[in-house]
Structure formats: C-alpha cells, structure tokens
Amino acid sequence: MLTVVVRRVLSLVPVLFVISVVTFVLMTAVPGSPFSTEDKPLPPQIQANLEAYYDLDRPLFEQYLTYMGNVLRGDLGPSYMQRNRSVNDIIAAHLPVSAVLGVLGLAVAVLVGLPMGIVSALRPNTWIDHLAMFFAVAGVSVPAMTLGPLLIWFFALELGWLPVARWGTWQQAVLPAITLGIGHAAVIARLTRASMLQVVHEDFIRTARAKGLPESRVVVKHALRNALIPVVTILGPLFAALVTGSLVVEQIFAVPGLGRYFVDSVSGRDYPVIMGTTLLFATVLVVANLVVDITYAVIDPRIGIGGDA
C-alpha cells in the first residue's frame, strides 16, 4: 500500500512537467503583452525597458529553463502586475483564505447534499423525495452570481443577521460558504440518490436484508458504502476546484482569495502567475485524486489503488 502511494506521488512529477510545458507554450502563444494598459499603448522604449527588467527579451526556451530552475529551488517568480510581490507571496497570502472558504463550501455541499440524497433514495417517489429533489434542482439552477446578491440582500440588508461581505470574522464566512456549497450540494444529493437506488437492488443488499440485519445497518454498512463510490469520485476534483478559489464568490463577497488570479493573470498576461496557479492547481488536484483512490480502496476492498488490482 505504502509503495503504491509513493509511486503515485512520484507520478506527479511527469504530470507537472507536461503541464508546465503545455501551459508555457499556450500562454506565450496567446497574443498580447503583460505591460500594455487598456487605455494607452506604452511607447516602445518603455515596453522594452519593462521586458528587459523581467528578462522577457531572452529566447523563450531560455526563459522556460530559467523559470523551471527557479521552480525547483522553490521560487515561482515575480508577478508583473504587482512588482513587489512574488508568486510565492501571492499563493502564501491567498491560498489559505481560499482553502478555508473552500473547505467550508465543501462541508456545506456534503452535509446538505448527502443526507438529502440518502433520504430521497430511502423513500423514492414520495413527497420527501420530490421535495428534496426539487431543492436539488433549484440549487443547481441558480448560479452563484445570482444567489450571492440574493443572500446578501436577504440576510444582510433585510434581516441584518450577517455582514454584507468581506473576510475576517466567522459571520463573514457564512454567506460565501453557502453560495459556494449549495450548487454542489445539489449535485451530491442527486448523485447519492441515483447511486443508492442502484445499489439497493444488488444481491448483497438483499442477502443482508434476508439475514435479518436491521435496516439502519443495511443502509449504512452495505448500501451507503457502495453508493458512495461515484460521490467520492467527484469529491476529489471538487475539493481542488473549491480550495484553489472561486472567482465569482470571492468577487461578490470581497473575499481576498486566490480565485481572481486564475483569470486576471491570463487577461494581464502575467506569465509567472499563470504558471504558478496552474502548477498549484494541478498539484492539489492530483493529490486530491490520490486520496480519492485510496478512499475507494477503503470503501470497496475489491478495488486496489493505482488501478492495477
């Protein structure tokens, strides 16, 4: 088991390498310069000074090698948009915020979605099921950019229960966490329901029931365990997506997270930030997927990790 985990962690290296090459090629192929402002093109001399300042006047291949050399030493380079902050600084400052918000959002998604899905599956086609699924559909249909302002209006402005936005106190985390989590809760609820319904007809469940095991034990020990596989599959990428930040939620609630850097870095052609955030996202995702695979093995011992069982 341990060797397999080590092997999987090592397999991260080629993945990250390929991603770094692909990203580098893609982003340098996109037209535009990091240093032109929207309102006025900079005189060529100013442009040249800026390019020299960041070594962008070197050949691309050399730039890539220098960059990767620095990355191996743990330096992700400077940010062109904010010259006194390195990409390391940016990640160190904003990843924790996004991570806290992401974990809270994930908690909302799982704590709301899982019970809803289970209850629906246990009472299929009853009013409970219909109600739960109606909410699930509604949750998935309302985009964060509509839900966020609605929650602000209702809970902050009308009721005065919670602050409008910003980050720092636990009250300020409530609305963004709900906005972030609720859509995913709906996904989890529907997936859990579908997969539970599938499982309850399997032979081993009927065997368990026939053996006279209490229904709660059948549900938890046998049905749920197997039903969780598809749910767990989406939790890995969901974790990676939520933890590295969500632009819309962070913008609406003025949360100082990492999300905007994924978009702003591309529009600003801030190459080191594009590379840094991409590599970070990839690492988090690969690790999360590894954890998912290990979880598979725990839930269902018939599946090995690494796919070679």
Place this chain on the structure above:
Amino acid sequence: MRIRARWLTALTAALVLAAPIMAQTTLNVSLNQDPFIIDPTTNWLYDVSANQFVTLVGYDFTAGAVIPAGAESWTVSDDGTTYTFTLREGWTWSDGTPVTADDYVYSFQRIVDPATAAPMAYRLYVIEGAQAINQGEVADLTTLGVRALDERTVQIDLIAPASWFLSSLGSIGHAVPRWAIEAHGDQWTLPENIVVNGPYKLTQLEPENLAVLEKNPTYFAADDVQIDVVNLYVVPQESTAMALYENGEIDTVDVPASDLERVRNAPELSAEYYNGPRFVLYYYNFNALQAPFDDVRVRRAFAMATDKQAIVDFITRGGEVAAPTLTPPGSVGHVDPSAGVGIPFDPEAARALLAEAGYPGGAGLPTITLAFNASETHSRIAQAVQQMWQNELGATVELQPVEGSSYAQMGREGAFSVWRMGWGMDYPDANNIHAELFTSDVGIAAIVRNAEYDRLIAEAAIESDPARRLEMYTEAERILVEEEAGTMPIYWYAENLLVKPYLERIQSPSLNREFWKWSVRN
C-alpha cells in the same frame, strides 16, 4: 427575532470596530483595486500612494489652479524652460529625516532610470536628458535636468517651454526615501519598512483585503488633517460595495449605474447622493487603414448617426455629458460647445453622406467590427451604437468584446474597424489628451494622420499665451474630430456618489481621493 437580530449586528459592529481607540475619527471606504501598488515612482498613481507622498506642486481642480505642495513657491524663467522650486522648511519624513531637494531629484532620476522600468516615464520626456536616459543612450543619471541647487531648492530644465508642465507635476514626481528603498528594495512599501512624508502612513496591509492609513504627524500640514484612520477595504464588485454602504459598513461609495434610479427615488439615499463632473473621456476611434473608414465621408457619416445624447440619457444615466469635442470642461484647452466644433447628431445628413461615399442605404458596406474591452458598461454602449448604425445607416455591425491587455495594441495596429477607448486626465490640460493619444508621434497606426493637426499640437504645447493656445486647440479639435472624424468623443464621465451625512467629502474631479481634505463629524 428583532432583538436577536440587533444583538448580532451589535456584535458584528463591535468586532469590526474593536481595534481603533475611542475618540479617533475613522473613515471606512472601499477600494476597487489591490492596494499593493504603492511606490509612486514605479507605477501609475493610486489612492494609497497619493495620500502618502507629496509632489512638488498640487493641482486644485475646483479652483483650476496650481497650488503649493512640497514646494512652497516657484519661479519660471523668462524663456519658460527653467523651473525653480523652493521646498518647505522644517518638514521631515516619518522617520525624522529632513525632506530635502535631493529626495525630489532622486525621485525624478528613479522614474526615468530604465532599470526602474516605470511605465509612466515617458511623461517626463519634456525634461532635459530624460528621453536619452530612459532609452538607455546615456547611463549617467545626473545628466537629467532635475538638480538640487541647495537643501531646499530644486531646479528643473525643460527641452522646450511647456505651459502644461507645471500642472502635470501634480501627479508625478513624488519625493521617495532613497535610504529606505536602498535598504529594502521592492519591499520598502510594506508597513514595517515604509517611510513617508505625506498626510498618511500605511500601518497595515493585507493583500486584496485591507489597507489602513494613519495620520502622519510629521506631515507639514498635519494639524489640518482631520481624519485619523482610513480603512480601505478591497471590494472588487461595485454592487457589493453598494450593499456595504447601505448596511453602514463603509461611509461613501460610487453608485453603480443600475442603482442610480433607485437611489434618486429613495428619500433617505437621495439626500446622500452627489452628482458631479469627472475629468474622464469616453471615445471611439475609427480605423482609417481599411475600408470603409479609410473614406472620411464614411467616418463622418457614422459619427453623425451616433446619438450621444441618447447614450448618456438612457444607457449610462449618471449625468454624463455628451461630448462634441475631446478635452473635458474645466481643462485648459476645452472647446466651449458654443464654438460649434464637432459633429452633431443628424441621421439624414449621415445617410446622404454615406450614399455620396458609394454606400446608399448601407448597400455594399463591409461588416463593421466594433470592439471594446470587455466590461458591462462598454458592452451596453456598444450594443446601443450597433443599433443606431444598423437602424440609421443600414450597416452590419458585429460586436467584438476583447479581454485583457492585448486590446489596446490590437486597436492601434488596426485589427478592428472601430474601437472603444477611455482617458482619465493626469493633469487638466488639452496637451494630456492630444499629445498622448492622437498625434503621429504616439504611434497609433490606425488613426488618421493630419500634418496640420500634428503641427498645431506641437506648437500649442510650447505656446505661452493662453488665448492663442485655446485657439490652437480649438482648431486642432476641429480638424481631428470634425473635419477628419478620425476619432469620435462620446461623453465625459460623471461622478455618482453616496456620502453618509456625517462625512464631508471634498469633491474633486481628479482621479485619486484626497483623504486629508475630508472630515468626519461625530
């Protein structure tokens, strides 16, 4: 329920306000960009830098005059090329070091030094030696025409007389502390390293989240600064800032366009509402490199078919002023509308002109790409203009939202038929618009060239007689905007603010907020 709600609000308020000591005056405002850009010599000017560092002179937009700032007085030589500034006496940096002429000289040298790679360095090219240094032809920074004659005297030599130069110093050339920069490099603007000589000093900085400015006791006019602490919260979404204001979490806010009607009709909010002009221009450029806009008649026809008044009345709705010419009112070189310069809305004449150019009823016109840098307001205006041109002229107009930094470059090189631009005045003088945006020197290949226009702008820049200058700019605008229709001014922006009754906010049409002039009543 009611009691619980109040209790929670009180708790939240207590948590938010826990830090400041009683009896201090605190201002809470929002900031729509990251506060991390602070060094005024390496970047464009933002609120946080404008409140911490002092230029030689300031510009009072209300009075329309240059006022003393770091320099208490100045003289200009008869030929208009040598400026001599006398600094204030007995004024120190926040670490106790006296503010000297060397600090200003260092600042100018740092901006033009190619190693600094400051994007706004070109604005100092009018100073002797600046261009050569910035282009790397001369390495010796002391050849720059900014020199310290003694502890309190700074002398600046220009390559030519430039009447606009003094007002342009209101937004460039802030003194910066050399010793702090040399000790800490790019990190000198962090709260633990920063040394300032202005009204406020940065004491706390959380990227993308919060900047706290506290009154700097060593500022020469510290006694006149009323607000002790300014909390700047980063709020990227303007509708969120609006909600923060309505919930009493910030003291003043820019009203989003879509909330204007609600604000004007609400009894409480309308009392806190302020509307005033801003020195920002919104305009469209025509690409003269390709058909159909290589024909002046087509450019004029499209300009005639654009109902600017409808755009400001029904799309932007914030009291913006439809602009017949480029330079905004209140600036030197603004052409009074009564002079009749510009192309008025006249769809019939537009159709006639288009037919004359060989496109009767729009027949034969190629598809026109109207580009704008992606944003909601730009998109709305573009959609309105698209409709006007389609309805009035029968043109097929395709919209092209472009994101990111490639936009300006693409427009300049002629990738679109028409493209949207905007310009906020760095200093209130027509030179800031013409010489930086439209003359042949600027290098925007796609805008129509006119030698007479270029000559007028070059001469107006060094003309000292104000009446003569206004004449030259009037003629220049008549050529560029009316005769050639190379560009189409659409409107001048307006300020739409909400201000809590206890806050006195000095309204200034300049781009940065000057907190040291504001006051909070308890």
Place this chain on the structure above:
Amino acid sequence: MSGAVAMTTPEFGASPAQRAWRRWRRNRAAVFGATTLIVLILMALFAPWIAPYGFADGDIYATYAAPGERFWLGADFLGRDLLSRIIYGTRISLSVAFLGAFFALSIGLTYGVISGYYGGRLDNLMMRVVDILYAFPSLLFIILLMVTFKTGFGGSAVDHPLLAWVRVVDQQMGGMFLIVVGISLTSWVAIARLTRGMTLSLRHSDYVQAAVALGARDARILARHVVPGIFGPLIIRVTLLIPQFIATEAFLSFIGIGATPPTPSWGMMIAEGFTSMRSYPHLALYPGLALAIVMLAFNFLGDGLRDAFDPHAR
C-alpha cells in the same frame, strides 16, 4: 419504484429497448420532463414566429421598462423585450446543453469503459493522460482557447485558413461555437474518470465475472452488462453537468469573454442582470426561471432514463 412494480413479468418477444420504453412511459415525471423539452425545442425552432419582437430590437426610450402590456416580462437596459430574448435564448442554451452533453458523454464513456474494463497497462497509460488533462485547470484552458481565437493571433502571421474559418463560424454563432468546443474538450474527462471507477467496480462483480467465465465476448459483456450497469449514474451525472455548462457560459460572460452581444444567451442575461438585481429584479429573475425550468426538465428526463435502462430496477 412503484410504477415499475407492475413490470415484473417481461413480455416474451419484447426487446430490451421496447421494455425500457414501456417502463419509461409509466414514469410521469420523465414524461413531463420530455414534454417540456420538446416544447422548448419547438420554441427554439420557431422562435421568430413566437417571439413578439426580435432579440436585438431595442427601443432606447424604453430602457428598463417594467413588465407590462407592451413588454410582458419587461425590457432590458437597451429597451429590448425580455420575453423575446428568452425565447430566442432557448436556441443558445439548448445547443450548449445538448452538444456539450453529447460530446462529454460519448467521448468520456468510451474512454472510461475501455480503460476500466481492460485495466492493466492500458488503463495505467490512459489514466495518466486523463490525469494530465484533468489536472490542467479547465477554466484556464477555455479562457486561453477563447482569447487565442477571438483575438485572432493579433493579426500575426499565424493566420491559417482553418483558424479564420473557426472565427467566422464562431461569429456566426454569436460566440457560442468556441464555448461549446471548450466545454466539450474539458468536460469529458470527468465522465471518463467516473465511468472508469464504476467499470472497475462492475468488472469484479459476480455477474460480469460469470459472463467472463462463460466465455462471452468482451463487446457483448460491455454492451449487455457493463454499460447498462453504469448508465444510470452516468446519465444523472451528465444531466448534472448541463447546468454546469450553462453556468460556465454565464461565468465567461461575467468575465467578459462569453457569448458576443447581442446574442441572447441566458447565461449572459443573468450575468448582466445580477448587478441590477436590487433595482430591476426582472432582468435576472426571468432568465433564471427559464434556466430552472430547463434544468428541471433535464433532471426529470435523466431520472426517467435511468429507471428505464437500469436492468436491476425491478
């Protein structure tokens, strides 16, 4: 499952598809979902005849008009009829939904089943490829794709006729072509992973093992036992992806690179409307409602399909 109980005696001579059809017909929610979708498809096809106004016809003097006699659902910031824009918008939203789902499902299912069923080295290799694609932030990929194509390589020499063609097609489709391509190219990976996980699990189940022991051909095992066994959760997953597609499109509009205005995409209408939610709630409310109806319909349909195709739902 009450509806399915009556189906306990399979009729002789009825193919599995016929049986599925019969099971499906009994499911009222599914029939409702399908009916709604058919109505929406008809609406999309006949939009010019149904809509009271054109989707781009604005009356600048009627901006932000409240719902009333002239504009049933009100008018937007340009004085365009919201109802007409929503009706035309079904074209956009349904094509994004159907095309995106079709590509994601067909690529992802094939890839995942092969990888999961054959296992071993092939699986390892295929999953490494998926790992790499998966670890690449899909949003970044879509944004880079959009930016590269839309800015047309900055007029540089790299202007292959194919690229020009893509740009023209995209402009003709109001900017939706690249969105669909981007969504399709990134979303199948998730389906592939899910499929592979479930296939792995089924591969070891008793009935697949039994089929293997009996010497059944792989193709037959895949078609008869594996695919039907995983089809239920997959269909659900795909119907759940659809709102994500539409949300992606709205997000791209939010950051300014989505559909080209004045294309009446619901995502863009919501993105544009949400900022003025407090002053003009109808601008975000009605497109949001339309979106919810489509989502409900897809979900009901997905449920019905799952119940109908699931061989274990007895």
